[in-house]
Amino acid sequence: MNSRAFRRSAVAVAAFSASAIVLAGCAGGGGSQPSADSDEPITLTIATFNDFGYTDELLQEYMDENPNVTIVHNRAAESGDARANYFQKLGKEGLADIEAVEIDWFAEAMQYSDLLAEAPDSVKGRWLDWKEAAATDGDGRLVGFGTDIGPQGICYRADLFEAAGLPSDREGVAELFNGDWENFLDVADQYKEATGKPMIDSANSVLQGIVNQIEYTYTEPDGTVIATDNPEIQAAYELVTERAVPNSAYAGQWSDDWFASMANGEFATMLCPGWMLGVISGNAPDVTGWDIADVFPNGGGNWGGSYLTVPANGANVDAALALADWLTAPEQQVKAFTNAGTFPSQLEAYEDPTLTDATNEYFNDAPTGQILSARAEAVTVAPFKDASYFKYHDALQNAVTRVFDGVEDEQTSWDTWVAEVEAF
Numbered sequence: 001m002n003s004r005a006f007r008r009s010a011v012a013v014a015a016f017s018a019s020a021i022v023l024a025g026c027a028g029g030g031g032s033q034p035s036a037d038s039d040e041p042i043t044l045t046i047a048t049f050n051d052f053g054y055t056d057e058l059l060q061e062y063m064d065e066n067p068n069v070t071i072v073h074n075r076a077a078e079s080g081d082a083r084a085n086y087f088q089k090l091g092k093e094g095l096a097d098i099e100a101v102e103i104d105w106f107a108e109a110m111q112y113s114d115l116l117a118e119a120p121d122s123v124k125g126r127w128l129d130w131k132e133a134a135a136t137d138g139d140g141r142l143v144g145f146g147t148d149i150g151p152q153g154i155c156y157r158a159d160l161f162e163a164a165g166l167p168s169d170r171e172g173v174a175e176l177f178n179g180d181w182e183n184f185l186d187v188a189d190q191y192k193e194a195t196g197k198p199m200i201d202s203a204n205s206v207l208q209g210i211v212n213q214i215e216y217t218y219t220e221p222d223g224t225v226i227a228t229d230n231p232e233i234q235a236a237y238e239l240v241t242e243r244a245v246p247n248s249a250y251a252g253q254w255s256d257d258w259f260a261s262m263a264n265g266e267f268a269t270m271l272c273p274g275w276m277l278g279v280i281s282g283n284a285p286d287v288t289g290w291d292i293a294d295v296f297p298n299g300g301g302n303w304g305g306s307y308l309t310v311p312a313n314g315a316n317v318d319a320a321l322a323l324a325d326w327l328t329a330p331e332q333q334v335k336a337f338t339n340a341g342t343f344p345s346q347l348e349a350y351e352d353p354t355l356t357d358a359t360n361e362y363f364n365d366a367p368t369g370q371i372l373s374a375r376a377e378a379v380t381v382a383p384f385k386d387a388s389y390f391k392y393h394d395a396l397q398n399a400v401t402r403v404f405d406g407v408e409d410e411q412t413s414w415d416t417w418v419a420e421v422e423a424f
Contacts, residue, residue, distance in 0.1 A: 040068070041069070041070065042068065042069050042316055042319060043071075043316075044069050044070070044071050044097045044098070044319055045071075045072045045073075045074060045097050045098070046073045046074070046097070046100075046323075047076070047095070047098070047099050047100060048075050048076070048082070048100040049075060049077070049078055049081065049082040049102070050077075050078060050079065050275070050279070051275070051278055051279070051282070051340050052148075052336060052340065053336030053339035053341075053342050054073060058332065058336070058339065059071055062326060071323070074096060077254070079102040082101075082102070083105050083390075086101065086109070090112055091112065091313065095311045095314070096311075097310065097311075097314045097315065097316050097319070098308050098309070098320050098323060098324050098327075099310075100306050100308055101306060101308075101309055103150075103304060104389060104393065105390045106134065106135070106144065106306075106385075107385045107386050107387050108387040108390060110134075110143070110144075111387050113137035113141060114312075115311065116143040116311060116312055117143070117310040117312045117317050118141045118142060118143055119321065119325070120321065120325065122325075123325055123328075126330070126347060127146045127346060128146075128347065130382050144308065145307060145308040145309075145324045145327070146305070146306075146307055146328060146345040146346075147308060147333070147336075147342065147345065148274070148275060148342035148345055149304075149305040149344075149345045150302050150303040150305050151301075151343055151378070152209065152272055152302065153292050153293055153371055153372065154173070154177055154269055154271060154292065155269065155270045155271075155276065155292045155293075155363070156173055156291060156292070157287075157290060158173075158290070158291045158364065160265055160268040161173065164190075164191050164194040164268075166187070166190065166191065168291075170366065174294050177293065177295045177296075177297065179297065179298075180297060180298045181209075181297045181298055182243075185239070185243040187199070188244075188269075191247075195268075197266065197268075198248050198267055199267060199268050199269050200244060200248040200249070200267060200269055201253065201258065201267045202252055203240055203245045203250070203252075203404055204253070204401065206240050206244040206271070207240045207244070207397060208271075209271045209296075209303065210239070210298075211233070211236055211393065212303055213301050214232045215381050215384060216230070217232075217393070218230070218233070218392035218421075219384070219386050219388055219389070219392075225388070227392045227396075237396065237399065237414060240400055241403045241410045241413070242410065245403055245404050248267070249261060249267040252397065252401060262279075262280050262283045263283065263284035263286070271296070271301075271303070275304060275341050275342045275343070276341070277292065277341035277360060277363060278339070278340040278341045280362075281362040281363070290362065290364070291364045291366055292366045292368065292371060294371045294375065296378065299380065300376075300379040301379065302376075305345065308324040308328060310324055328346070329346070330346040330347075330352065334352045334355050337349075337358065337369075338354065341360070341368065341372075343372050343376065355373075356373065388424070391424060392421060395417055398417075399413040399416060400413075
């Protein structure tokens, strides 16, 4: 989730930044909370990460409709910071009235669905089936408001591709990368041979892309742990450490250097869900070479997507549910897409010409609405992610990082990961 407004300065701040916007709205519910028709002023807090496209202007619309609520928007630099805060405080005190949860740790949050407020029946059925199902607990309670999904294309520096003797137009790049992951890495080899620089931003982004195309990664639905015995996971790790690591500028993403490199040409491609478009344009606003191609290695893949949750013990539960409803309605999802490239998960949004006809001036006027819609249709696998997914995947990413940093060789780092999994 991210946006053209997402600058390095927003990430350089210490875990969170906050901005207050006076909004008017629904009153809180329950107990001593203000009632829905009360004029009593209340404050609603929203905690997100990266950039959901919730600009000051978007939140101002809510103020114009409902006078008396002050919204304070706290934004973490990245989802790991938000995750730590969420699980430290869930069921206790200190969480925002509305808390964003990223898809990779949403299953973990669903273990505590009884600590989350249920969404009203009026919002059910408006999301993609799999998006809503993931937020519905065993008792049939919908406890998450789906925000975006993350269908992926390939973002690339057309000017750097041209200098390397590679195709630089969108159609040519789509043809160049039309194939499997080996083909993608073959092109990376060509680019490095021509330029002496890595083509890929992050080795772990390649790992993420491959893993998101595997139906059962670290566990099976019956709880069986298959992480270290899964040949698809081992093959992904070996491909990444052997071929992506030498062709990547960084092991992971979200560092200050990684952000700066979007502008300085240290790498030339990024695997791009819609929300990544805003990350790039926000951190390299003066670069004119970025574009996006309608292609992804091995078909299609979804990376990311989030939910808004309302802690059940919040001070303004009813008002928070109403605001979460409004923020995730089709109209607002389309506006967030315009602001940040966050691709909607609401079915009605796909009929909106604002989405289908959308172009992105920064990305050489790319028809991003059409490209990301096509990329969404190309997604055929939604990996099974239970509450253990995050810890196994994070540990595997650390294994790749150790190889990238030269701390351990490929086999030793794999063995370290196996030992960690067995100790979990």
